[in-house]
Amino acid sequence: MSTKKDPWVARDLTRVAVFAALIVVLGLMGPIPVPGLVPITAQTLGVILAGTVLGWKRGAAAVGVVLILVAIGLPVLAGGGGGFGSFFGATGGYLIGWFFGAAAIGAIAHSGPITWWRVGLGAVVGGMLVIYAFGLPVQSLVAGQPLGVSALQSLAFLPGDIIKVVIATFLTLVLARAYPPAFPDRVRAKKSVPASSAA
């Protein structure tokens, strides 16, 4: 899948930084209140896009940078959350899940040329299953409640998360058409129009 040598150049660092910033900015748009207490945020949308656009290493790195920003005490989570408390609360596992989720998304979405099913599958697996796989156990451990109870509580995320997976898949495909250089060469669809004929 990835070549053995994969040196990170300046462009990789700046893209990682820009995507981390994008995840933060999506959080500033404010949480969308939904009936059922737990607000859904656009930040997981950013997490999914980091994976689908940057691939597994750089996507996970972008999320990792966001988590570091949280740790150093910047209010970068939706609604101004941040600080170490975010890791030690009941939703801390989800944050760790973001990191591995982005990696899973990238690995699946970039396992070949960008197609709707690769991206969609990656988004569902990484953006939902993996995130829940980390979020739920931590939630039940921290809260000292049976896994089933946590699962029940997190049903509130489900509609929002499904919508985000669909939107992220759509956005990724539009981006592939609007700005092919966003993606590494290896996963780009066949060239349609040479980008160079501009005069």
Added chain:
Amino acid sequence: MIALYRSGHSLLHRTPAGWKLLGLLVGAVTLTLLPRTVWTAAIAFASVAALFIVGGIGVGAWARQLWTLKWIIVLLAGTQTIFLGWELATANTVRVVAVVMLAALVTFTTPAEETIDVLQRVLGPFRKFGVDPWRVAFTVQLTIAVIPVISGMAARIREAQIARGVRLGPRAIVTLLVMALRHADDMADSLTSRGIA
């Protein structure tokens, strides 16, 4: 982006960041292993509140921090009362809140740079796997610098939609992605030219 850190000269402020983080970890683990009674929870909660006083953080900030946890409190207490009974529900919820408050206290009394230093030290052993601690710290700083730029781009795109009388909804994120990626490439040129990475 204004950090959550509050400057001060208390004992907690003067304690090295590494020790505080270790203390936080030990505290969290201890609280998870301790017997789950209303009393242990109450003592933990009161101790953390006392530490807030030691750190010179003040009652107002303590209360505000507590208020940010309102949804977690409601959610945990609510469902746990249904499934586990009120005593266990109270014990669990108060305990979780105590740990989160303790963690927040570390954030309040530790400047970002000190945490970044600790992070660089922690990442040291990962050099073997190709992780360069300085580059990680640098990327974090780069992100902090670029957040206002990206949020400015989002504002420009919002304005353009309004001016053109169109509403794209999430579709506008593609435009934001394109602008952001081009900006990243411009920054990379500058970075390379300045001989940094």
Added chain:
Amino acid sequence: MIRAEGVGVEIDGARILSGVSAELDQPRIAVIGANGSGKSTFARTLNGLVAPTEGRVEVRGIDPAREPKRARSAVGFLFSNPDAQILMPTPREDLALSLRAAGVPKGQVPVLMTEALARFGLADRGDQPAHSLSGGQKQLLALAAVLIREPRVVIADEPTTLLDLGNARRMARLLLGEEDGPIAEQTVIVTHDLDLARRCDVALHFADGNLVAQGDPGEVIAHYVREFA
């Protein structure tokens, strides 16, 4: 007629404009002034992107603060960075977006689109990714998307930055109505290009959030330049 009566703007407690009053019925209006003097903010009040905190604005009988919808269909806005304005992957889709917003019946869309592309020399680039266009072509596409809605007033905020001599001249001629007639009843051009400003019918000079001079472009510009001598 564009009218401003004691317009003041304060954002987040920072004063950005104060006491701006003007009555402009000239077809081509230049706005000049130093970086941060409030030019763009003033331009934004004209289509309701920014609402005055004091005073009021009126553009062709519309108060943009009260009737933002009407103001936006009457006033087209061209920003200096075309990347922020091109909202669709290809030029055709981008123009279609504007037409749909303007309520043009579906049947007419292709014809109008082809016409607009041809007018701005983009005829054979309608379907290529918009971001592979050159800077000049992007700025022309952005202008096409504004004009296709036939606004009564056009506001252009530094429309010629980054353009070469040829493109800048073309953009200037289009905006000034020298290419194929006036593009709107009134055109407001915010610019650092004093030669462009000189070709307008009237000029406004902003400094520190105040409108410090208005009138004949030659005189207003001479006064502005003298400050830096």
Added chain:
Amino acid sequence: MIRAEGVGVEIDGARILSGVSAELDQPRIAVIGANGSGKSTFARTLNGLVAPTEGRVEVRGIDPAREPKRARSAVGFLFSNPDAQILMPTPREDLALSLRAAGVPKGQVPVLMTEALARFGLADRGDQPAHSLSGGQKQLLALAAVLIREPRVVIADEPTTLLDLGNARRMARLLLGEEDGPIAEQTVIVTHDLDLARRCDVALHFADGNLVAQGDPGEVIAHYVREFA
């Protein structure tokens, strides 16, 4: 001395530059030409951001394609968008980054930094968030970050776009060495501002990826302008 010998560049199968040859020992070099004519690409070959696919470049005895590290410490590059050049949250941190990359010993950093901030009128803004600086101040900071490494050659790609008359004049005077002496042994200025180009010692005119004229700025510019008449 800046030397180009039959330089050609092809990216993704598209030809961007071909057969560019020049020998330049003048201190101030202007580069002009239409949008997309290859000016920026040529400038980028001079510090190794772009490697020629044919021919070779030599700057002060260094071949940037072979020794990119050495080229980058000898050649400073100023871009047109200040936001993309300020990489750290505050001006001080940004300058410190440049000094670190240049291998300046830690003890000297504060002194050099304070000096640089003072030179560009940013003395009391060292610790304020960089994004809250005005456009002109940001561009001055970007120049400070380039000059603090004392490059032997400075390349500026459209350094005065978006700047007002005062800021643009100041930037021009700095680059041309009219403010406090030459900033480097040679300065290359890519620009659409022909008045700025005229003040250089030699001008290069690019068209369609070719170097079509070089020599006295007055003549080269006159020829360029005539194309659009």
